[in-house]
Amino acid sequence: MISWNTLPSKTSASCSISGLEINSLFRLVFASGKAKGIGRNFERYGMNRIEILTGFLKQDPNDSFSRYALALEYVKAGQTDDARREFEMVLANDPAYVATYFQLAGFYRTLGLKHEAEKTYRAGIIVAAKAGDAHTQSELEGALESLLTE
Numbered sequence: 166m167i168s169w170n171t172l173p174s175k176t177s178a179s180c181s182i183s184g185l186e187i188n189s190l191f192r193l194v195f196a197s198g199k200a201k202g203i204g205r206n207f208e209r210y211g212m213n214r215i216e217i218l219t220g221f222l223k224q225d226p227n228d229s230f231s232r233y234a235l236a237l238e239y240v241k242a243g244q245t246d247d248a249r250r251e252f253e254m255v256l257a258n259d260p261a262y263v264a265t266y267f268q269l270a271g272f273y274r275t276l277g278l279k280h281e282a283e284k285t286y287r288a289g290i291i292v293a294a295k296a297g298d299a300h301t302q303s304e305l306e307g308a309l310e311s312l313l314t315e
Contacts, residue, residue: 214238229259233268240272248272263293263301267308274312282312 215238221231236251252269255262266289273282286309293302 215242227258229255229262229265232258233262233265236265237268240268245272245276261292261296263289263296263298265289266292267301267305270305270308270312279312279315283309286312 215235218231218235218238221228222235225231232251232255236248236255239245239248239251249272252265252272255265256269259265266285270282270285270289273279273285286305289305290302290309293299293305
């Protein structure tokens with residue numbers, strides 16, 4: 166297995182890409198929603214997305230984006246305890262990371278934890294309003310309304 170520190174550099178006539186630059190590029194591509202293709206490229210090196218994101222967190226344990234993305238990967242993999250731990254850690258370390266409220270509340274909802282989901286939606290609505298994020302606030306309000314009518 167290849168670790169982040171030993172990812173080979175790729176060179177061409179016009180540029181050289183180091184492991185750290187690959188890390189930054191992956192974050193940019195992951196954030197843009199194009200991670201599927203790049204994830205397959207890293208799998209050539211024997212790494213899956215969970216390993217990649219765990220590598221990012223070894224470099225920077227306070228990286229909210231990587232921790233949030235790791236939680237989403239754990240959800241996809243059915244690793245509910247790990248997903249919950251990572252989502253809750255994002256909120257504990259970075260309560261202003263508004264996207265987490267929607268995902269964590271929805272996660273609680275799928276686990277049948279209606280009270281936890283409601284608390285999380287309500288907390289997220291407050292955080293989104295303080296941040297001036299009307300779009301996220303509206304999504305959280307809609308999800309809360311849906312939850313309360315179940």
